[in-house]
Amino acid sequence: MAREQKGADAASGGDDAGGDIKIGGRLRHARLMKGMSLKDVAAGIGVSESFISKLENDKVQPSLAVLHRLVALLGINVAAMFNNETEGGGPLFVMRAGERPTITTRLRQKTDGVVLERLIPQTKNALLQVNIHQVVPGGGSHGLISHVGEEMGYVLEGTLDLTVGDQVCRLYAGDSFFFPSEELHGYTNPGDRVARILWVNTPPTF
Amino acid sequence: MAREQKGADAASGGDDAGGDIKIGGRLRHARLMKGMSLKDVAAGIGVSESFISKLENDKVQPSLAVLHRLVALLGINVAAMFNNETEGGGPLFVMRAGERPTITTRLRQKTDGVVLERLIPQTKNALLQVNIHQVVPGGGSHGLISHVGEEMGYVLEGTLDLTVGDQVCRLYAGDSFFFPSEELHGYTNPGDRVARILWVNTPPTF
């Protein structure tokens, strides 16, 4: 009686739930962004902790009701789960060295001579935000930004005085840094030539 | 889940071992940079896991023999424990240009002559994973990885042939790229000198 049975998910390679779209990774990302644990999320939407675990590992598909509560709690929208399309032709998006858009950010007058150069497309639901900050000598960003997530940077050239919390650190070309975005952070260029820093944020939303 | 910081023992009166120099934080940083667990380190130098924990929490001072094995395993030198540079206390994590661990990784696939240089510590639930890939001429990684998330890169120097899905693109110094990690991707270095690419993944949950 035991017939050939499975075959259903053979195409999608494993024990994921039914071969549907995989949203687990994005859910996990959004959760980690908010600094929540499985238990937090589970309690927040009224399901079990293990169920969230299975969701994030694509072992199950949530019902619409659950999904709705979930995205509401995580501060994302349902659309963010499904559009994995980068606009344009293929999935690969390349921006050439001289052809990237530069944004002169003078959010306030405190942002002296910082030019942002966008390295990746800014889709609305992106998980990454990467820019090259060009800071003129004496310039800097005294942003008292404090958002969730993590950020890191790599000094391409020049010198940078980076302040994070109450730590100040002078960075030179080739140095890299990392800190949780909750910390207040700002920077200035103490050198006498332009500093260029490749800066990575996650996530850009919220 | 806010991060609990405890921060009480800064005044050297706490339960740290003997009021000596505190090397725990640096040991932990070095360990995280290598992406190792307490158990890994403990097994690597032949002590118990809990002992490493106490070391990193400055509950105990290692013997010279243990310290020697420790720094050998972590790829640091004993001097790095005692020069009172910036790092140690706060949330900011800085890796100097020449001091980053390089991992001659043979990822699962054939990874010909690719050296990874880790730019940020590798914790379990990190949202970012950033490395500099050093690819020798003719070398490359044909990783058939397909995980959830996004990734991007920035060519620091050299030339790279990047394959994503069925697209192939030749990249030069200063170019940047971006694609969703679900796509199969690999790369080779078609040039005649080393290529260095700053590579960002999110999330590294696989």
Place this chain on the structure above:
DNA sequence: ACTGCTTAGTCAAGTTGCTTGATTATCCAT
């Protein structure tokens, strides 16, 4: 309706990574 299959969701046990308290072993100074 009934039967059977699939699957969202729960409960409990297991795993991992780390911390802590109690205990033993080792060194060093009287």
Place this chain on the structure above:
DNA sequence: ATGGATAATCAAGCAACTTGACTAAGCAGT
């Protein structure tokens, strides 16, 4: 020796997460 400090171990515990067995609800097809 002998006692005290402490390096190091063992075992228990905790928190975050995963996994397997189970329950229940939906949706087919006779």
